[in-house]
Amino acid sequence: MQNFNEEEKLAKVIINKLSNSKITNKSFKEYKKRLSKLEMEIDSLYNDKLNNLIFEEDFKRIYDKKSKEKEYLLKKIKIIEESEKTNITYDMIKNIIDKNKNNTKINREILNSLVDKIEIDNSKKIYIYFKFRKEN
Numbered sequence: 001m002q003n004f005n006e007e008e009k010l011a012k013v014i015i016n017k018l019s020n021s022k023i024t025n026k027s028f029k030e031y032k033k034r035l036s037k038l039e040m041e042i043d044s045l046y047n048d049k050l051n052n053l054i055f056e057e058d059f060k061r062i063y064d065k066k067s068k069e070k071e072y073l074l075k076k077i078k079i080i081e082e083s084e085k086t087n088i089t090y091d092m093i094k095n096i097i098d099k100n101k102n103n104t105k106i107n108r109e110i111l112n113s114l115v116d117k118i119e120i121d122n123s124k125k126i127y128i129y130f131k132f133r134k135e136n
Contacts, residue, residue, distance in 0.1 A: 028080045035073045042066050079129065 045062055048054040054062075096113050116129045 028077065031073050031077050031080070035070065035077065038066055038070050038073065042070070 042063065045054070045059065045066065049056070049059045096110070114130055116131045118129070119127045121127070
């Protein structure tokens with residue numbers, strides 16, 4: 001059984017790990033910036049098509065590629081926005097630790113109380129989205 005100091009240290013480590021997750025304001029801003037640029041590129045592409053500066057087949061191919069990227073960016077932006085809806089506090093982590101301090105293994109209940117979802121992309125990178133975010 002852990003004493004209070006060990007539980008407190010564990011809660012602080014968890015909060016620190018959550019705050020250092022890959023989803024940051026920087027990546028959010030980068031996604032938004034790329035989305036804006038992509039929308040301008042799509043508009044320009046459409047104008048080129050209207051002015052007969054590009055063949056129909058080329059338009060479709062490029063448009064499909066840019067649309068897929070836009071869809072990907074919109075999903076990432078939505079995920080980041082949703083992940084910021086809940087604030088994590090020291091007390092929340094402490095309560096989870098207190099409820100489960102006698103467990104020696106992570107079980108489904110503990111995992112469900114911390115993790116919102118887990119994604120694996122095409123390059124086999126794993127993204128864990130927590131139900132909480134660091135409180136400012």
